[in-house]
Amino acid sequence: MGAQYRIYYFSKMLPRDLKPEQFNSYPPEARKLIISNLKTLQQLPLSFLPGLLHEIIDYDYKFPIERQEISKEIAKLGSLSLVQMNEWFRSFQEVSLSTQLEHSNWINQPSQFVEQLSAYLWSTRQVDAFRKAAKEYGERIRAAVSLEQLPTPRLGIAIIGQGGNGYDGPLFRMLREHGTYFSHINPENGVQQLLHAVELRAQSYPTPYGHWYIEGGQAVEHNTMLTCVSYRALAPVRAALLRNLQAEIQRPGMGPEELRTNLATLQPADIGLDKSGDAVLNHFQLKILTEGSGTQIFSTTFVQWTVREVLRRAQPLTLLARFGPRQRQRPMNELLSNAGNDSEVDLIGSLIDAEMGAYYNWLNQQRLQGLVQSSFIAWLESGSQAVAIGPSFARGTSSNSRINLEELISWATR
Structure with missing residues (x-):
């Protein structure tokens, strides 16, 4: 039946x-x-x-x-x-x-x-x-239902290529037509400069869950005013969830509908999320891992899905997403049994995933209130390529100017 x-x-x-x-x-x-x-x-x-x-x-x-x-x-x-x-x-x-x-x-x-x-x-x-x-x-x-006016235009940032040594091929092709492509970015302390800019916005416009830092690897030190979700920090939680999934799958009569129903009944404590922590954030992270396909085992998928849900649900003023290197594609049973072991990574595949993820991040940001005034920056970590979209940047143009990321952020938010 x-x-x-x-x-x-x-x-x-x-x-x-x-x-x-x-x-x-x-x-x-x-x-x-x-x-x-x-x-x-x-x-x-x-x-x-x-x-x-x-x-x-x-x-x-x-x-x-x-x-x-x-x-x-x-x-x-x-x-x-x-x-x-x-x-x-x-x-x-x-x-x-x-x-x-x-x-x-x-x-x-x-x-x-x-x-x-x-x-x-x-x-x-x-x-x-x-x-x-x-x-x-x-x-x-x-x-x-009227919407409250934003205190400042939204800013989205995507960092791709973590763990690589730069990349010489063309990037951000789908984003370039919407903004300005920069080919001579100074990458020195780039992550710190972008994160500092996000922290300053959080201090200037304090609001609960209004400023996010989503990390696809190990989170760097950051201001506690930022709401942070880290793939690496959730490794024990992801492993507990996959053990739960494997046990459920092996039960007689377990099908996709029953499995989905069981996942919907899980509580944060069932997979090791801290009971004394932020209840709202814990429930959010639970949904990311139980409702997203591949968020448990691929860091790039985790970041992309988390950004999508943060934008859809929290509608933040600021969001920085740093894509991390994902593990190589392997048979599903091997991926599940080795969850959390990302020692064998696919840097080029991760870069391709992250480039497309950055594009989707911008698309999802465009669905929110104030899209005309909002800005978005995508940057190749440790590299010289970036693209900036917003009122301050001409569409479909390129710039050979030597500029650092702090200057680019200042230009985007002026």
Whole structure:
């Protein structure tokens, strides 16, 4: 029987029947938010509400801007009249649901409901109608919820080529058309200069999770005002997760759907993340390792996925990502059994991965508020090549000027 039907039966529950005590298993801030807005949630259709609960259930472990967005969204829904509520959700109301979905434990397991709903919509050919409804809703919310003005334009930095001795081939070809290519950068103390610039921004515009340093190898010394995620520092955590995965895979009857469900139930402490540490950051790192494909074993993939999620979720003012050398491609069972052993690295392959990763970093930054004013710099570590994109740099141009990275940062942020 298909995965979409593997649902345990509970008493049929519709949003209008919700009661405060049904959310006792939710974390405290999430429960408080729901109970104070229960009347609003009771008016939402079942085809929509579990998707919202999927976001709310992790409210306690979300970044500040995510909390603001959820709170503003619910407040907006609470301000709608009955007529407006019907207009906003008419298309969702028209989506038919199976008896299995109506009797599932969607209150406590909203993410599983969302997965099962997706499969059901495909099987009943309702997916296009649902997507249309979701798109219209998203447009209404974005138009209704105002964004706070940024205190300073965003700055993204990507450092590639760590561990190499420079590279003479052409780099940043996909980025050059959007900015200025520099061929005579002075690489001396380049990492320190870029990191210092990020630290200065963190001091000038202090905000929780507003300034990030993502490291694909061993993190260098940095100011604690930066939120840091390091591939090397997470080596014991990655190894514990892979042991967990191997044990689960060997269990009889374990398939992809069951494995994904088990991963979704893991808590940071289950894989060795410090209980006394930053709970929000610990949950974020857990999701990076359990939801990203290859983040457990390839440092370049780890950096690229982490940057994507930081930009999407935390929406920082500043982000420095330093790609590290990844291990060579080997058979999957060998990669899994030797997790954390990066002694045999592929420097050229890592450089190719990182160059494309830098491009994706810029693309993801462009999806955020203030994209016209934002700046982005990509640099070949220990090399003379860099590209800078932003209001201060002409598109599709090249410069042979001798310049150091501190000057380039000053130019980008003036």
